[in-house]
Amino acid sequence: MIDIQNVNKIYRNGKLELQALFNINFKVEQEEFVSIMGASGSGKTTFLHILGCLDHATSGTYILDGVNVSEIKDKEYAKIRNQKIGFVFQAFNLLPKLTIVENVELPMMYGGVKPKERRERALDALIRVGLGNRIKHTPNEISGGQKQRVAIARALVNNPSIILADEPTGNLDSKSSVEIMNIFQGLNNEGVTIVMVTHEPDIAEYTKRKVVFRDGIIIEDTPIMNRRGV
Amino acid sequence: MNLGESIKLGFKQLLSNKGRTFLTMLGMFIGVGAVIMILSLGAGFKEYTKTFYSDIGLGAFQVNCKDQSSHLLLTADDFEVIKAMPEIQTVMGSLYEKGSVYNKKGETKDISLFASEAEYFTSVEKLELLAGRVYTEKDSQTAAKVAVIPDIYAKLILRQTNYKSAIGDSIEVTVGDKTEAFEIIGVYNSKMPKNASQKFLERALSQAPLYIPITTLDIITTSEGKVSSAYGGIKDGFDPKEITNQVRLLLNRRHSQKDNYNVTSAADLIETANKMMNMITLFISAVAGISLVVGGVGIMNIMLVTVKERTREIGIRKALGATNKVILRQFLIEALILTIIAGTIGMLIGYIGSIVVGGMYNIEAKLTFGMILFSVGTSTAIGLLFGVYPAYQAARLEPVESLRDE
Ligand SMILES: Nc1ncnc2c1ncn2[C@@H]1O[C@H](COP(=O)(O)OP(=O)(O)O)[C@@H](O)[C@H]1O
Ligand SMILES: [Mg+2]
Numbered sequence: 001m002i003d004i005q006n007v008n009k010i011y012r013n014g015k016l017e018l019q020a021l022f023n024i025n026f027k028v029e030q031e032e033f034v035s036i037m038g039a040s041g042s043g044k045t046t047f048l049h050i051l052g053c054l055d056h057a058t059s060g061t062y063i064l065d066g067v068n069v070s071e072i073k074d075k076e077y078a079k080i081r082n083q084k085i086g087f088v089f090q091a092f093n094l095l096p097k098l099t100i101v102e103n104v105e106l107p108m109m110y111g112g113v114k115p116k117e118r119r120e121r122a123l124d125a126l127i128r129v130g131l132g133n134r135i136k137h138t139p140n141e142i143s144g145g146q147k148q149r150v151a152i153a154r155a156l157v158n159n160p161s162i163i164l165a166d167e168p169t170g171n172l173d174s175k176s177s178v179e180i181m182n183i184f185q186g187l188n189n190e191g192v193t194i195v196m197v198t199h200e201p202d203i204a205e206y207t208k209r210k211v212v213f214r215d216g217i218i219i220e221d222t223p224i225m226n227r228r229g230v
Numbered sequence: 231m232n233l234g235e236s237i238k239l240g241f242k243q244l245l246s247n248k249g250r251t252f253l254t255m256l257g258m259f260i261g262v263g264a265v266i267m268i269l270s271l272g273a274g275f276k277e278y279t280k281t282f283y284s285d286i287g288l289g290a291f292q293v294n295c296k297d298q299s300s301h302l303l304l305t306a307d308d309f310e311v312i313k314a315m316p317e318i319q320t321v322m323g324s325l326y327e328k329g330s331v332y333n334k335k336g337e338t339k340d341i342s343l344f345a346s347e348a349e350y351f352t353s354v355e356k357l358e359l360l361a362g363r364v365y366t367e368k369d370s371q372t373a374a375k376v377a378v379i380p381d382i383y384a385k386l387i388l389r390q391t392n393y394k395s396a397i398g399d400s401i402e403v404t405v406g407d408k409t410e411a412f413e414i415i416g417v418y419n420s421k422m423p424k425n426a427s428q429k430f431l432e433r434a435l436s437q438a439p440l441y442i443p444i445t446t447l448d449i450i451t452t453s454e455g456k457v458s459s460a461y462g463g464i465k466d467g468f469d470p471k472e473i474t475n476q477v478r479l480l481l482n483r484r485h486s487q488k489d490n491y492n493v494t495s496a497a498d499l500i501e502t503a504n505k506m507m508n509m510i511t512l513f514i515s516a517v518a519g520i521s522l523v524v525g526g527v528g529i530m531n532i533m534l535v536t537v538k539e540r541t542r543e544i545g546i547r548k549a550l551g552a553t554n555k556v557i558l559r560q561f562l563i564e565a566l567i568l569t570i571i572a573g574t575i576g577m578l579i580g581y582i583g584s585i586v587v588g589g590m591y592n593i594e595a596k597l598t599f600g601m602i603l604f605s606v607g608t609s610t611a612i613g614l615l616f617g618v619y620p621a622y623q624a625a626r627l628e629p630v631e632s633l634r635d636e
């Protein structure tokens with residue numbers, strides 16, 4: 001489903017060059033639940049942004065659902081982000097002026113879904129993450145754990161091929177972190193493919209497969225033996 | 231995201247920062263307001279001049295002597311010759327005289343007399359009578375000592391607001407060292423502004439004339455039938471400019487003068503007035519144009535600030551699938567909502583201003599379809615012109631970069 005071949009990423013700031021990824025090869029199959037680990041600065045976020053079509057690789061090939069997206073134009077890129085990718089960020093990235101249900105509706109707005117269907121599907125997604133009530137609140141009126149659940153509902157709502165999460169528990173206490181991981185596990189059991197960045201080993205143990213980055217290369221790729229929470 | 235949703239979002243965004251939105255609009259209020267005000271007054275003014283002369287027609291003309299020495303004044307012979315011209319409908323002499331009267335307290339008050347033929351009322355100026363009548367051909371022939379007075383004369387001198395009961399009263403008018411009694415046969419509306427002050431009316435009194443038959447004037451002055459001014463009409467279908475010029479040449483020749491007689495037609499007066507109005511309009515429009523450009527730059531500035539402030543939001547929207555086009559449209563729509571609303575409010579302000587100012591000068595302010603079109607058109611143009619650059623800045627933001635923005 002995801003097939004990354006020889007991907008390099010070089011950041012250029014004027015004359016300064018910094019290579020963040022070196023010749024990465026990486027595959028993800030349907031219904032996998034992958035955690036990406038590694039020290040700060042090892043290239044995890046850079047990699048996830050490329051996976052999420054938020055950024056282009058400097059070289060290499062990226063095939064998503066059989067489509068070579070490494071050569072695609074910006075407009076198509078936006079469409080892929082909208083239809084195939086669900087993003088969950090460490091900082092939640094909800095729009096503060098919109099209500100919770102409106103936040104969840106956003107991807108469908110850009111996907112051209114009619115208002116009535118939008119509302120129905122947003123409510124469904126919120127129920128899936130256990131937030132069927134507080135829908136008319138704004139993000140400032142709910143806790144961090146609840147914000148992240150809204151973000152997951154928003155990532156889910158367009159039925160993407162894959163959910164990409166960048167340190168989704170990084171801003172949460174341990175109780176909320178476990179709740180979020182339980183939700184991810186539940187979704188994965190329902191068939192949702194997830195790739196998640198984390199630097200906390202115990203959080204990684206909720207996933208099925210662990211990939212470790214160091215200085216822009218993958219140094220380890222192993223299945224998780226004693227999964228937590230199942 | 232369809233257009234309706236973009237517009238809704240735009241309104242929401244602008245309403246979430248009302249103070250800033252209002253200040254951003256100020257420049258446009260002034261710019262559009264000033265243009266609409268002057269255009270609206272101008273249209274009312276043109277209408278006013280048109281109706282002012284419509285009673286008498288564009289072919290009406292007026293003759294004035296510059297040097298009013300006795301031998302240069304207009305005589306009955308002059309009128310015969312002018313009347314003989316085939317293009318001339320009619321011509322008649324008239325004369326202004328300064329005089330004075332006593333009021334009830336015995337104080338003297340300056341007034342003016344206007345002596346004319348009876349025909350003057352049918353072919354030059356239609357008086358709006360509030361009571362009584364104007365003098366007739368017969369009054370003229372018999373040199374009847376009758377007068378048609380302005381309403382303010384009745385009010386200020388006679389202390390009489392029931393104009394009917396003023397009819398038949400006798401008034402004593404002094405011109406030079408002669409004093410004669412006149413019978414009031416009519417009261418006309420001098421069309422003073424509704425809420426004019428007492429002072430204003432006192433001054434106006436000396437300028438709103440008492441009308442008397444031209445033959446009667448000889449009794450009180452030494453004019454011997456000679457007059458300093460005349461009114462006439464040109465037959466339909468002839469060019470007023472051309473004919474008035476002929477009359478001017480004729481009079482100067484008859485009196486062996488180079489340039490002692492001014493002949494002005496209503497058409498000339500309207501043309502001069504309109505020319506002046508157009509110049510004022512042009513000047514104010516130029517000032518307003520500058521104000522619009524300044525306002526536009528202000529809008530661009532604020533939109534750039536908005537894009538900066540909302541960088542993270544733009545990143546989030548892009549991450550969720552917003553295309554560059556949708557983002558561009560969003561910011562452009564915000565700029566357009568801003569300018570179009572500002573333009574519309576500016577237009578209303580200008581129109582209200584012109585009603586207020588017009589009211590003071592008896593001019594009816596006009597708001598035409600063209601002016602509405604102008605306001606909306608200009609606002610749209612400014613919104614597009616100054617909104618496109620900030621919108622482009624927003625659209626081309628890289629999602630990854632903007633998500634990093636704190
Ligand atoms: N926009 C950028 N410009 C330049 N260098 C960057 C940029 N983003 C990330 N980097 C660098 O790339 C490397 C990998 O960063 P990142 O992917 O954020 O690591 P991680 O998420 O693992 O902490 C780091 O050295 C970082 O400084
Ligand atoms: Mg990171």
